[in-house]
Amino acid sequence: MSAIILEKKGQQAWITLNRPESKNMLNGEAFVELADAWDEVRADDDIRVVVLTAAGEEDFCCGGDLGEVIPLWTGVRQPQNALEERLLADPTIPDRIMLKGEPLYKPVVAAINGRALGGGTELLQATDIRIAAEHAEFALPEPKHGIVPGAGSMVRLTRQLPWAHAMRILLGGEPVTAAEALAMGLVSEVVPLAELQGRAQYYADNICRQAPLALQAIKRTALETHTMPWADAFRFEMEQAAAVMMSADAREGPRAFREKRAPRFKGS
Ligand SMILES: C/C=C/C(=O)SCCNC(=O)CCNC(=O)[C@H](O)C(C)(C)COP(=O)(O)OP(=O)(O)OC[C@H]1O[C@@H](n2cnc3c(N)ncnc32)[C@H](O)[C@@H]1OP(=O)(O)O
Numbered sequence: 001m002s003a004i005i006l007e008k009k010g011q012q013a014w015i016t017l018n019r020p021e022s023k024n025m026l027n028g029e030a031f032v033e034l035a036d037a038w039d040e041v042r043a044d045d046d047i048r049v050v051v052l053t054a055a056g057e058e059d060f061c062c063g064g065d066l067g068e069v070i071p072l073w074t075g076v077r078q079p080q081n082a083l084e085e086r087l088l089a090d091p092t093i094p095d096r097i098m099l100k101g102e103p104l105y106k107p108v109v110a111a112i113n114g115r116a117l118g119g120g121t122e123l124l125q126a127t128d129i130r131i132a133a134e135h136a137e138f139a140l141p142e143p144k145h146g147i148v149p150g151a152g153s154m155v156r157l158t159r160q161l162p163w164a165h166a167m168r169i170l171l172g173g174e175p176v177t178a179a180e181a182l183a184m185g186l187v188s189e190v191v192p193l194a195e196l197q198g199r200a201q202y203y204a205d206n207i208c209r210q211a212p213l214a215l216q217a218i219k220r221t222a223l224e225t226h227t228m229p230w231a232d233a234f235r236f237e238m239e240q241a242a243a244v245m246m247s248a249d250a251r252e253g254p255r256a257f258r259e260k261r262a263p264r265f266k267g268s
Pocket of ligand 1: 063
């Protein structure tokens with residue numbers, strides 16, 4: 001069975017971490033398959049939104065596999081199969097699974113069904129709307145294992161959270177609860193586990209009703225202007241706005257409003 005499942009449902013792609021018996025830890029197979037899954041949804045023009053979730057009811061992702069992947073990178077372990085060989089041979093894979101190398105401007109909804117530790121908490125920082133089950137926990141325990149959360153968190157977390165919250169997670173090592181994560185702004189919403197998939201579906205459906213070029217321009221502008229000087233940032237924003245204004249969807253939206261009907265956005 002695959003470590004990662006990619007299902008396309010109309011305009012939605014659902015990516016599921018699928019090693020629940022191993023706490024959805026990222027082994028070599030999961031790294032390679034997840035990198036490929038992100039590339040596939042980026043390239044597929046029919047896909048407007050991605051939902052990232054995990055199998056089982058206990059763990060979203062307990063991080064990189066400390067018995068397999070980390071020893072591979074520290075040279076303690078030799079690759080055992082073709083996917084591990086590919087992981088070692090291709091240094092872009094760790095960046096690609098965290099959407100660091102090439103960003104994904106399509107909106108990503110995370111449905112966090114349990115513990116998100118190490119790489120699990122790193123992964124969710126690459127997503128946009130984050131819904132957590134009530135029992136979810138979040139931590140970056142890497143320094144306890146002699147390593148750093150270098151899959152994005154040392155850069156992303158202080159940009160996404162106020163300093164003291166980010167540093168509690170980066171330097172604390174201990175898990176924060178879903179309620180604490182909500183109060184910090186690490187997640188968007190906390191729901192009972194039974195409502196998690198439905199809530200993710202709600203957000204994905206809502207995104208699909210909106211103009212895709214507009215949403216991608218919004219996400220791209222938010223991501224890329226984050227550290228720009230104001231003048232450059234506003235210039236970038238205006239370029240994005242102008243490009244969207246030239247689209248057929250920007251004509252369809254006001255026309256549908258006038259005609260009191262749902263817009264039919266084509267992404268062009
Ligand atoms: C690039 C990315 C880097 C990273 O992500 S670094 C890794 C970050 N993740 C962690 O540090 C999590 C480490 N694991 C734990 O803290 C605990 O485990 C849990 C809180 C997840 C679960 O605790 P409990 O319910 O008491 O179970 P248990 O007996 O500790 O674990 C069951 C089995 O799962 C293995 N395991 C758990 N996490 C990992 C991991 N990340 N890599 C490799 N194995 C892991 C354990 O060793 C053990 O195995 P056995 O039953 O054979 O002793």
